[in-house]
Amino acid sequence: MPRILLVEDNELNRDMLSRRLLRRGHEVVMAFDGSHALIVAASTRPALILMDMGLPVMDGWEATRRLKAHPELGAVPVIALTAHAMEGDRQRALDAGCDDFDTKPIELDRLLGKIDALLARIEGLP
Numbered sequence: 001m002p003r004i005l006l007v008e009d010n011e012l013n014r015d016m017l018s019r020r021l022l023r024r025g026h027e028v029v030m031a032f033d034g035s036h037a038l039i040v041a042a043s044t045r046p047a048l049i050l051m052d053m054g055l056p057v058m059d060g061w062e063a064t065r066r067l068k069a070h071p072e073l074g075a076v077p078v079i080a081l082t083a084h085a086m087e088g089d090r091q092r093a094l095d096a097g098c099d100d101f102d103t104k105p106i107e108l109d110r111l112l113g114k115i116d117a118l119l120a121r122i123e124g125l126p
Helices: 009-023 036-043 060-069 090-097 108-123
Strands: 003-007 026-033 050-052 078-081 100-103
Touching: 003 009, 003 036, 003 108, 009 026, 009 036, 009 100, 026 036, 026 078, 026 100, 036 050, 050 108, 060 078, 078 090, 100 108
Parallel strands: 003 026, 003 050, 050 078, 078 100
Antiparallel strands: none
């Protein structure tokens, strides 16, 4: 299964989501803030990134913009995760370069469907 970079500063969220992704057979690498995400993405080359948008040091909005501007990482799909689902946040995430958007608390089946759809798209599957 493809490698997923989980960028999440909340330890409980990170633990819960990483365990569920591992159970589905995904390889999971983690970062704790946006700056760390750039380093981990460059060194691990994930197939997909789950990006919390409310991160310390560098927020998910800026980290996503930088990832998408990177010549070797720009095509990696990013799903924005945010607890602050205000009107306009979905569009803001898409404008920052995210490929999809999901809200917290995470509804796992919905998020897994989005992950599967993006991975199928990059693998050229129907």
